[in-house]
Each structure stands twice: as structure tokens, then as C-alpha cells.
Amino acid sequence: NSNNSFIENGHLVIQALLQNYGGANYTSARMVTRYQGDWTYGRVEVRAKLPGGVGTWPAIWMLPTDWVYGGWPYSGEIDIMEHVGFDLNVIHGTAHTEAYNWWNGSPPPEGTIYLNGATSSFHDYALEWDEDYLKWYVDDVHYFTYANDQAGNYETWPFDQRFHLLLNIAIGGTWGGQQGIDDDIFPVRLEVDYVRVYQQRVDVTFQVDMSNETVNDGVFLNGSFVDWDSDSFIEMTDEDGDNIYSASVSVPQGYHLYQYFNGEGWENREIVPPECDVNDHPDYADRGIDVGENDITLDPVCFGSCGPCSNSDYLIAYGASILDPDQGNFILKGMGLGGWLVPEGYMLKIPGFGSPSEIRNMIVGLVGEENADNFYEAYTNNFVTEEDISQLAEWGFNSVRLPFHYKLLSESQGTYNEDGFQIIDQLLDWCSNNEMYLILDMHCAPGGQNPNNISDSNGEALLWVNDTYKEWTADIWGAIAQRYSTERWIGGYDLLNEPVHTDNSVIRQVYEDITNEVRI
Missing domain, CATH: 2.60.40.10 (Immunoglobulins)
Incomplete structure (x- = not known):
């Protein structure tokens, strides 16, 4: 009521009283800006004079407006200023998150500063907040920083959403009342000269x-x-x-x-x-x-x-996002066709070797080249069938991802294998008949895009250091794009499976070159 919050001499006054109300012994007030003042990033500055006395717990703080990540503490809390009367002149600034909060036993990151005259004169309490950090200030003295760990999860950094401001005096409570409440101090006031929010x-x-x-x-x-x-x-x-x-x-x-x-x-x-x-x-x-x-x-x-x-x-x-032809969000519900055109040791549970070339060489050594060719022809023709695609569609899948070896389509740079393209053509027909999208995935690129057997490399990712391999890879994707540019049920291209290199700028350039070739 108006006894707990009012304007006096140009200042906002929040006043706590020794007063029986609703079964409690004290009354106070809280000012909340939700839906009237909500911000993401900026500088929040409050000039205020704090109440003193054992049992007081004034706070200038922020809570999430939309609670996007869930209730407290999941969506975060920012305490710009807290002060407890039994610890005079010690100012606290704190960030609460799912990872760091008192509930789970991991204390929230907190900074403190001693401020002479916190309860007898006005001081500026400020928070600077952007994508990378929270910084706390008193009278323009920086005393604490909580940095975004850039992990990309809300558990440690929920501070990418709208927050609003709260101003209040609590009396007692789990912290403010740790040493009791002195009833002789009332009334007590939190006086606010101004609240300013600056945004770039x-x-x-x-x-x-x-x-x-x-x-x-x-x-x-x-x-x-x-x-x-x-x-x-x-x-x-x-x-x-x-x-x-x-x-x-x-x-x-x-x-x-x-x-x-x-x-x-x-x-x-x-x-x-x-x-x-x-x-x-x-x-x-x-x-x-x-x-x-x-x-x-x-x-x-x-x-x-x-x-x-x-x-x-x-x-x-x-x-x-991926949108369907009617502009609605489209969720890919897919099944990978791994092990078909790129046999992999970890799928076949073969000990001691695992790359596609090693598997083929082992079979050749066992039954000879001609029998190995016959085996691979039968394997390719029967590992995945139209009945399989129809069954996936019946189960609710709307896409399949096809890992392929570059040699399926091109044994040498500048030449192309029509038989390999016809395997993709046939699969595309099956997908079209079942209204399923086909995503083409180059699982093994010329030279290898990672040093592991999954890319059929020789132990080195030579794609990134050999210009011939780079051009060859782009050329293959150009031929794929030219052949399937008008096919509705081609859902997309996974240009390189699991690319690994120490220089991201090189990876980026190869992707740009392939993309440009696809779009010609």
C-alpha cells in the first residue's frame, strides 16, 4: 500500500514497517518492471541509499521475463546488489543458473565489495551485460565478472533472454534473518534516486x-x-x-x-x-x-x-530451419542407410580392420577378385530394397540418408561411373514412390576428409592439403547437382561426413568451393 511505497522529494521510497498483516509481523513492497521494462543486454544503473539494521535484506535484481528454460534456477537470476543488515556495508553481486545455485550444492558465482556509507548516502549500483559477460560495478568501480563459457547451453548461460528489474526490501528470510531481526530499527527505507537502462x-x-x-x-x-x-x-x-x-x-x-x-x-x-x-x-x-x-x-x-x-x-x-513447400517447418525423420555402399568395420563387428578398402581386400584375399566382384554385386543389389523403403515410410519416416564412397561415382578425376549414378537413381525412384526425401552423404571423399577408417583414408586427411583432391571432390558434387537439380525428392546434400582438420579456415574454403560448384 501507499505506506510501503511512495515518492518523496523526488525519490522512490520502499519502506518496510513493523506491522501485523496477513499473519506476518512486517510489511514491505517490491517494484517489478515485467512487461513494462524488459531488456536483453545493456547497462542497468540504479542510484540508491540502502536501509540498515539487523534483519534487513534489500535487493536490486533481475529475473527472466519469459522463463524460456524453465522455473528457477533454470532460466537464471541476476542480483545486481544485495546487502544484509548484519554484515554492514558489504555489497554482493551474484548470478544464479541451473549449474550454479544453492539448491544443488554448487554455490553461484558471486562478487563482493566493501562500500563505506552504503546505508547513509546514495551510491550507484550497475550491471553491464552482453553476449559474453556480466560485470558488476559500484560507483563505477568494477568488482566482479561472470563470463559466458561459450558452451552454448543454458545450464551455465541462460542470460540470452529478456530480463526485468525488481527493487525490494525483504525482512528476515534465509539469509537476511540469519542473525534475527531487530524490531527497534523500523521503519526502514530503500531510497532510489533513479533507474537508468542504456542499450547500444x-x-x-x-x-x-x-x-x-x-x-x-x-x-x-x-x-x-x-x-x-x-x-x-x-x-x-x-x-x-x-x-x-x-x-x-x-x-x-x-x-x-x-x-x-x-x-x-x-x-x-x-x-x-x-x-x-x-x-x-x-x-x-x-x-x-x-x-x-x-x-x-x-x-x-x-x-x-x-x-x-x-x-x-x-x-x-x-x-x-527447413521449410516444406507450403512454408511450414519441416522435421526430418530419417533413417541412415549405413553399411550399404560404404561397408564399415564397426558396423560389421570385424576385429582388426574397418575401412571399406580393408574389408574388400580381406574378401579378395579370401575368395579371389572375381568372386569378390560377384559378392559385392549381390550385396549392393540386395542390402537395401524397395520393400525396405516402403516399410520405413509406413513406420513414419520421411527421409533416408545415403552414405556413399566417391569411387561409386568417379574412379578417377574427370570420369564418372554411370552404374553408380543408376544405383542412386533407383533409390530415388523408391523414395519418390513413397514420398520420402533422399539425402546424399559423401562419406568417403578423395584423399579422405578425416584420418579415420570411416573415410577410407590412409591414416591422413589428405583432402585438406591436396588441391587435386579438393577439385575432384567439388567436381563430383557438381555432377551430382547437375543430374538431380530438378528432382523434388532430393532432400539435401551432406557434403562431407565428419570433416576433421586443424585449420577451420581451410575446411571453410573447401565447403565454399563445393557449394559454388553445386550452385553453378
Whole structure:
């Protein structure tokens, strides 16, 4: 009530009282900014004077707005400032995560600083937060950092989502009340001079494809970065006459919602499919973007769709998603056909040798070259059949992945084996008959893409150091792409299985060269 929180002399006052209420002996207040002030990244600064006295536990802290990773502590907590009255002038800053919290016995990372006059004068308590770290400050003195371990999991770094601010005084509790509560101190106050949040702004270029629409009086953009203001519709322009409208907007760091509009006004909003709706609002759907430190240019998206405009029957790769021809998210439910065209020792449980070449040489040594050829012909013709593909489809699978050896298609650079392509053709027919996608996987590349027998290498990954092998690999993929470019049921290309090299820039260049050859 107004006795616990009010404005006095330009300051916010949160006041705890010795007062019986609802079965408790004390009353206090908490200020929460959820849905009114929510941020991802930035600098949060609060100038405040803290209450003193044994039993007080004031806090300036942050909680997740959306609890994306689950309840506490899974989605995290950031304590910008905590102070307990029995430990006068010691300021604490803490990060709570699933991996580090008091519940599981792994104490959360915490920093402390001694601050003379914490309860008698105003001081600045600040948090700097970005993709890489949380940093705590008092009066611009940096005293603690919690760094993102870059492991890519929320257990240690849930701080990539929206958080909101809380200001309160607790009385007693598991920490504040460890040495009891002095009833003679009341009333006690947390006084706040100001709360300021600073966020870096970056340029985001939004793009929407209107090829499937009749444009009304213009194409517009609106979103949370302009507070969904009716007077702040951002007009987009088609600079190249290709029906792709764009607008560059200076946007604060953090997570933002937005929509495209075919005409200015809320009645002209797009209807976004559920697959790319990031909002649970019952009446409309929003797109979302997480803005970090660098400028962003978004890929063009079809108005009212989750991906690019397309009239094809193919699967569409859009960012990290796969879309079906109707623009819905597509989940690959696949089975690998390993052991068929690339026999591997670990699958066949053969001790002492395991590469495809070693297996063939062992068979040749056992039965001779001619009988080995006959065996491999029968093996290839019968290991996987159309009945197998039909059965997989009946079980609910929608794709198969075919590992193949480069020698299936090319025994020497510049020459191609039609019999090998016909094996793929036949499998593709079986997949097409069952409406299943076929993913082609080069399991063994010229020279070997890793030093293991799984790539049929000689113990070295020579692909990365031999230009002939690099060109040969790209040429094979170019021939594959040319042959199957119009095949609907080719679901994709796994260019190299398990690439291993010490220099990622070399791997990247080989992938770029292969990709360019595929797209010619």
C-alpha cells in the first residue's frame, strides 16, 4: 500500500514497517518492471541509499521475463546488489543458473565489495551485460565478472533472454534473518534516486518479399523497438523493383517483436503462421529478432510466411530451419542407410580392420577378385530394397540418408561411373514412390576428409592439403547437382561426413568451393 511505497522529494521510497498483516509481523513492497521494462543486454544503473539494521535484506535484481528454460534456477537470476543488515556495508553481486545455485550444492558465482556509507548516502549500483559477460560495478568501480563459457547451453548461460528489474526490501528470510531481526530499527527505507537502462543500438535491415501480394498504399514495419507506436509505422522501399521491400532501422540491443504491414495501419498487419510466431497472443502473431552487438541484414521473407516466397515443390533452407513447400517447418525423420555402399568395420563387428578398402581386400584375399566382384554385386543389389523403403515410410519416416564412397561415382578425376549414378537413381525412384526425401552423404571423399577408417583414408586427411583432391571432390558434387537439380525428392546434400582438420579456415574454403560448384 501507499505506506510501503511512495515518492518523496523526488525519490522512490520502499519502506518496510513493523506491522501485523496477513499473519506476518512486517510489511514491505517490491517494484517489478515485467512487461513494462524488459531488456536483453545493456547497462542497468540504479542510484540508491540502502536501509540498515539487523534483519534487513534489500535487493536490486533481475529475473527472466519469459522463463524460456524453465522455473528457477533454470532460466537464471541476476542480483545486481544485495546487502544484509548484519554484515554492514558489504555489497554482493551474484548470478544464479541451473549449474550454479544453492539448491544443488554448487554455490553461484558471486562478487563482493566493501562500500563505506552504503546505508547513509546514495551510491550507484550497475550491471553491464552482453553476449559474453556480466560485470558488476559500484560507483563505477568494477568488482566482479561472470563470463559466458561459450558452451552454448543454458545450464551455465541462460542470460540470452529478456530480463526485468525488481527493487525490494525483504525482512528476515534465509539469509537476511540469519542473525534475527531487530524490531527497534523500523521503519526502514530503500531510497532510489533513479533507474537508468542504456542499450547500444545497431542497424538492422528488415526485408519482406511482396511477390505474392498486391501492394496497397505502401509496405510498412512496426515493432517493439518503436513501442508499437501508431504514429511510428516505418515505410519500406523497393529499391531494385524486385518486390523485395527493405528498411534499415537503428534498434537497441535485445529481443524485439515486429510485424510487416501491407498498407499503413493495424488492420493491414500480416498473418504469420504458427511455425514462426514467437508470441502467445490469442489475436495476432509476431516475428522476433535477437539483436546483439553487430549490424544485421535479415534474409527476405515472404509476407505472411515463415520463409522466402517460392512456388516450387522443394524443401527450402531458411536460416537454421527447413521449410516444406507450403512454408511450414519441416522435421526430418530419417533413417541412415549405413553399411550399404560404404561397408564399415564397426558396423560389421570385424576385429582388426574397418575401412571399406580393408574389408574388400580381406574378401579378395579370401575368395579371389572375381568372386569378390560377384559378392559385392549381390550385396549392393540386395542390402537395401524397395520393400525396405516402403516399410520405413509406413513406420513414419520421411527421409533416408545415403552414405556413399566417391569411387561409386568417379574412379578417377574427370570420369564418372554411370552404374553408380543408376544405383542412386533407383533409390530415388523408391523414395519418390513413397514420398520420402533422399539425402546424399559423401562419406568417403578423395584423399579422405578425416584420418579415420570411416573415410577410407590412409591414416591422413589428405583432402585438406591436396588441391587435386579438393577439385575432384567439388567436381563430383557438381555432377551430382547437375543430374538431380530438378528432382523434388532430393532432400539435401551432406557434403562431407565428419570433416576433421586443424585449420577451420581451410575446411571453410573447401565447403565454399563445393557449394559454388553445386550452385553453378
